Amino acid sequence: MGKKLKFAPEKKPGHMSRRTLLGGILAAAVLPVDGLFALEKDPVNMPEVINDDPTKTPGPGPSPLGKRSGFENPVRKPSDISSRTPLQDFHSTLTPSDLHFERHHAGIPTIDPLKHELLIHGLVDQPMKFTLAELKRFPSVTRTCFIECAGNFRTGKAEMTPQDILGLTSQSEWTGVLLATIFNEVGIKAEAKWFLAEGADAAVMTRTIPLAKAWDDAMIVYAQNGEAIRPEQGYPIRLLLPGFEGNMNIKWLRRIELSEEPYMTREETSKYTYPVQDKIRMFSFEMDARSIITYPSYPQQITKGYVEIRGLAWSGRGKVTQVEVSTDAGKTWEMAKLQEPVLSKAHTYFRYLWNWNGSPTAILSRVTDETGYLQPTLKQLIEARGPNISGYHMNPVTAWQIREDGFVFFKPEN
Amino acid sequence: MKKRLLFIFGFLFGLILLSVNDTCVVAQKRQPFTDSVKKPVKFGFGRPATGAEITAWDIDVRPDGKGLPAGQGDVKKGKVIYDTKCAVCHGLNGRQTGAVKLAGGALVGDTLATAKPKTIGNYWPYATTLFDYIRRAMPYNLPGSLTNNEVYSLSAYLLNANKIVGADVVLDAKNLPKVVMPAKKLFIMDDRRGGAEIK
Incomplete structure (x- = not known):
């Protein structure tokens, strides 16, 4: 044996x-x-005993709930207020539900789905309440898109993974009802221009959203990757605003109020706003286009020869139209292949085959979206916004330094 | 003979199958998908919300003062509440002192626009937001536990500590929306529009 x-x-x-x-x-x-x-x-997932020839002993049988292989251990990186998605561990665009990033402001509430109701009132023809079961009776829609926190940028040292730099973006296939369907049901008055969305968490999170988004593509979702959404993602229902900053996608949604003007909530005034020259920019809803090479990245090591450079690109304003990759520290750029189908406001996987000659270099990616927006460098962002730049809505090009020994390090831009 | 007949039947059957198959493909291509019924004007799901249900949840306050409840509060009462329920996370007098970062961040600081840390005095554009936020989410360990009068008093205390209102102010639904915040003039709406320009 x-x-x-x-x-x-x-x-x-x-x-x-x-x-x-x-x-x-x-x-x-x-x-x-x-x-x-x-x-x-x-x-925890590793069997106690592993035979080196798996063909000689029958393995365990079926089980009610699957697990990852004990040899794989992708984990989120939590802080007190958020946890970051291990982007470097993924081979495509979809984020496994248990690895979706988290950001909550007063913890995760426990909500009984049989008791949860959504109230819609304000400038409507008929204020109404909907149970979860009633929301599920409406014609449903499924959409794959990313959600990215507006404060998704960390830098400062070489020993940083994609997870450390921008792990507050994740992608799921969401299912629910179009907000337009529900708004049609209550009837929206002509004076209404905005709506307040409120969560049932201890932060009673609120954001004001332009009404146009409801008629465009907003949804109330109850399913994530085919099953009920996770508690940390808003169980039993959350608002989904494709392409808009994560904070606005109100989780544990319990109330919507239609209004002729914005509410100026704490999160849309003193937070999620940022200095631009001598002003403070507010109501920055769309997440601008961004990309990152997730392989190779810190702390991996590559060897001389063929390396398929891989990564993610996305835009809150529509489809990714192209991703360029540079393997000479930004001197020249080549077109990467995009994995089809390219979806609007969705993580898009790109690949670029490279033959590394063993010389130290830096590799970078930059995305262009369908509005013609080209992902900027940090320098360009600072030039546009001034030296007091904050961490909100930062989407600079990310560079990886390849050392002679093949080890990869993050190359923070000065 | 039998074999030949079988062959002929088989051939004909095959033809029929092929043509049926063909029609299916054509039908799928040409016939647009339709539900069995037309989409109704209203589905009739859900139920009208009662006034009491709306009142119970409708706690938001707008910059024009809509949503502010009856009641009032002053700086002196606000300080007592602050010291007992807020100072532990937001610091004595709402200020960041010493190296250890406050759990809830500083609330009082320099009113200069460029000052750090960002506080109510230099970064909050609307006084009504203060009432709204304290009432819905504070204190962190007991959100929603303060009375309306207590929230008015805390708002008065914090606005006074940031040198925005006088020490003798009595805040209520009428005068809170009129408080002009120093940071208000700094805020601009999003001016990014996609396209080639980096903003």
Whole structure:
């Protein structure tokens, strides 16, 4: 028989439960995630014994709930207020639901779907309440798009992964009802120009949204990647505003009020606004076009020869029309291949085959969207907005430095 | 003979199958998809909301003062509430002092537009937002627990600490919307429009 590899310590009866032991090991294993995340194993999903010839022993049978391979361990990187998506671990545009980034302002509420209701009032013909079951009876729509936090930019050191730099963007296939369908049901008065959306969390989160977005493509969604949306994504319902800054996609949606003017809530005045020269820009709804090479990226190492450069590009204003890649630190640019279908306001996967000759260099990507907008450099953004630039709506070109030994490091722009 | 007949029947059957198949393809291509019924003007799902239900949830306050409740508050009462319920996260007197970053951030600071940290005095364009936000979300550990009078008092205290209103002000639904915030003149609406320009 084959040699046995052990990944979990022997169970000592009457000493410590396996779960306790594994919990401790998991915590220990998660700590150095920065260094070698691609090789990181998940001891909870790892069988106790692994035969080196899998054809000689029958494996476990079917189960009610699937798990990732114990050899794979993609994890979000949480802080007190958010958690970041491991973009470097993905091979396409869709974010697994349990890895979708989080940003909430007073924690995740627990909401009984049978008790949850949505109130729509203000400048409407008939103020109404809808249960979740009633919302699900309306004709439904499915749409794949990204949600990106408006404050999705970190920089400053070489040891940063795509997750560290811009892990507050994720993509899902969302299902729900068009907001226009619901607004048609309550009847919107002609004076209405805006609507307030409010969540049922402890922040009772509010944002004002232009009414035009409701007639365009806004949705109330109850499903994410085919199943009920995750609690941290707004269970049982959230607002979906394709292309708009993440904060406006109100989670745990419980109330919509139609109004002739904006409410000027805390999040749309003292937050999610940013200095532009000597002014402060507010109501920046659309997320401008952005791209990043996710492979190769820190802390990976490449070897001389063929390297398929891969990454993500997206725009809150429509479709990605092209992604260019530079392998000579921005001197020349070549066209990358886009994975079809290219969807509007959606993460778009790009690939570019490169033959690395072993010389140190820097690789970069830049996207153009269907409005003709070309992703800027940090320098261009600072020139346009002034030196007091903040972290909101920052979408600069990201560069990766390739060292002679093949190790990849983030190259922050000065 | 039998074999020949079978062959002929088989051939004919095949032809029929082919033609049926063909019609299906043609039908799929030419006939647009239709529901069995026309989309109604209204689906009739949901129910009218009662006035009481709207009142229970309608806590927002607009810059023009719409939504502000009855009641009033002053700086002195506001300071007492602030010291007990807010200072632990927002600092003594609402100021950032020392190196340890405040859990809730500073609320009082320099009123200069370029000053840091961003506070009510230098970065909040509307006084009504203060009432709205405190009432809906503060204090962090007990959101929605303050009375309307307490929220008026806290607003008065914080506006006074930021040198925006006098120490003897009594705030209510009438005068709060009239408070002019120093940062108001700095705010501009989004002027990005896509296209070639970097803004």
